[in-house]
Amino acid sequence: MPSDILTARLVRVTPLCLNSITYISLCWATGGSAVQGQLVGKRFVVREFLGAGAEAQVYRAIERETDHEVALKFQFARGHETVRTYRGDGENLAHAAHLGMLLADVRGVPEVFWHGRHGERHCLATEFVDxxxxxxxxxxxxxxxxxxxxxxxxxxxxxxxxxxxxxxxxxxxxxxxxxxxxxxxxxxxxxxxxxxxxxxxxxxxxxxxxxxxxxxxxxxxxxxxxxxxxxxxxxxxxxxxxxxxxxxxxxxxxxxxxxxxxxxxxxxxxxxxxxxxxxxxxxxxxxxxxxxxxxxxxxxxxxxxxxxxxxxxxxxxxxxxxCCVSAEPPRAVRRARRITSCPACAARIPRSRRPRA
CATH class of the missing domain: 1.10.510.10 (Transferase(Phosphotransferase) domain 1)
Known part of the structure; x- marks a missing residue:
């Protein structure tokens, strides 16, 4: 990846604490090798580091049972942040998962497959878009x-x-x-x-x-x-x-x-x-x-x-x-494997839009 693009990505994020900046730089330097090869959520094998943002790093992963590629977003490992700050970063990933369910059938929003934790870190698995x-x-x-x-x-x-x-x-x-x-x-x-x-x-x-x-x-x-x-x-x-x-x-x-x-x-x-x-x-x-x-x-x-x-x-x-490519069928595949409604967000998601079990 060209260095000017990398620099732009590191500059155009919401203000970070020094620890997060250091961690992002380390992820780019090491290729995000800290979790590569690990099994996450008993379903996804982490393959390749893709990049890092303000609050999370993103990997390409493979779902073991189906061999489907997914984008796996990890909350950063805990550093010198306060408990409140670190909890808020994790809640943002959970928030993104809940809204992904609400927008499950909207073309142009990557499909959400799973949300959970890997150790103390929140994780989110979505459709992989190359x-x-x-x-x-x-x-x-x-x-x-x-x-x-x-x-x-x-x-x-x-x-x-x-x-x-x-x-x-x-x-x-x-x-x-x-x-x-x-x-x-x-x-x-x-x-x-x-x-x-x-x-x-x-x-x-x-x-x-x-x-x-x-x-x-x-x-x-x-x-x-x-x-x-x-x-x-x-x-x-x-x-x-x-x-x-x-x-x-x-x-x-x-x-x-x-x-x-x-x-x-x-x-x-x-x-x-x-x-x-x-x-x-x-x-x-x-x-x-x-x-x-x-x-x-x-x-x-x-x-x-x-x-x-x-x-x-x-x-x-x-x-x-x-071209004649805009008329696509509505999303129906892998619907049963989406994350299920949780007590924290179920009241905010209309029943007709919740994922089917």
């Missing part, structure tokens, strides 16, 4: 100029986000490294539900530079417009290689322009107005949700039979619109 992140694609293009690619990437994200918003959920941590384009079917997946929250609930946390200004103090309730802001940041980064409001380490001043005029001019004309409205300081000045953004993107989306873009990505997000 492909590239939007972050990697941006680093290769520097910047992205193809309107069809931009519209198709945002369009796919908005299709998945629309289903999430209809379920009353806000992702709260959209950023390029959490968006993965699958190599098998060119489908864009939204990863990491650990910060997601129900509309109207307090903000759980996000990533500096992508979090909406109204949520930076972590006091206000979240709304779908917070995801619209984050998605606007992704669009602007794709086209200008910069983030609005200077990366907003703190709350930007009201009335401040999202971008200097010279940077705004780098956004393709047909997307510029939408991009700047998506990152408006006042939430009421943004599109109301992902479905509203998708409606504005509709005229720009590739059509069935359109040629492949000259500088298409590989995998290519435009293929979902150019």
């Amino acid at each position: 492909g590239i992140s939007v972050e990697e694609a941006i680093c290769k293009a520097r910047p992205v100029r193809c309107v069809a690619t931009l519209a198709a990437t945002l369009g796919q994200i908005c299709e998945t986000l629309s289903a999430m918003h209809d379920s009353g959920l806000v992702h709260c941590d959209l950023k390029p490294e959490n968006l993965l384009i699958g190599a098998r079917n060119d489908l864009l997946h939204i990863l990491d539900l650990g910060s997601a929250e129900f509309i109207g609930r307090p903000f759980r946390g996000g990533t500096s530079g992508y979090a909406a200004p109204e949520n930076l103090d972590q006091l206000g309730p979240v709304s779908a417009r917070a995801d619209v802001f984050s998605l606007g940041c992704v669009l602007i980064e794709m086209t200008t290689m910069k983030l609005p409001y200077g990366g907003q380490e703190g709350r930007p001043e009201a009335g401040l322009a999202p971008l200097p005029a010279a940077d705004a001019a780098l956004i393709p004309t047909r997307l510029r107005d939408l991009a700047l409205r998506m990152v408006a300081y006042d939430p009421d000045h943004r599109p109301r949700d992902a479905r509203a953004v998708l409606a504005e993107l509709a005229p720009l989306l590739p059509r069935l039979g359109d040629p492949r873009p000259v500088k298409a990505w590989d995998p290519d997000p435009t293929a979902r619109y150019r």
Whole structure:
């Protein structure tokens, strides 16, 4: 993996304690060998270290009975964190598992198979998606100029986000490294539900530079417009290689322009107005949700039979619109092997959406 991509991943995470930074660096240096080869949950054999984020490391693992590949997300081993902090990190993985159940039939959200513990560490097994992140694609293009690619990437994200918003959920941590384009079917997946929250609930946390200004103090309730802001940041980064409001380490001043005029001019004309409205300081000045953004993107989306873009990505997000691959059957396989409802979350998941035994 190129060093610039690795550096970006280590910088663009929520603030970490020194121990977590040291542990992430150790994982990259050793290839995450600490748990390789181990049996987890009496089902999964850990094979390969894939990467690390703010609160967890991710491995490729094999389910013994079926030989299916899964992505196995591990909470970091306990270091110098307080008991409260370490427990909170584990609860974020459990939270992601519960929301994965709620969104079990949403295309673009990796399927959750199991959640439990390995020693004192929380673990989460999900569908393994082989492909590239939007972050990697941006680093290769520097910047992205193809309107069809931009519209198709945002369009796919908005299709998945629309289903999430209809379920009353806000992702709260959209950023390029959490968006993965699958190599098998060119489908864009939204990863990491650990910060997601129900509309109207307090903000759980996000990533500096992508979090909406109204949520930076972590006091206000979240709304779908917070995801619209984050998605606007992704669009602007794709086209200008910069983030609005200077990366907003703190709350930007009201009335401040999202971008200097010279940077705004780098956004393709047909997307510029939408991009700047998506990152408006006042939430009421943004599109109301992902479905509203998708409606504005509709005229720009590739059509069935359109040629492949000259500088298409590989995998290519435009293929979902150019080719006859978007009509997929609803998820039905391995439904019985999903995690079951637990007393802590059963009341929050409608009965009709809970996994079948």
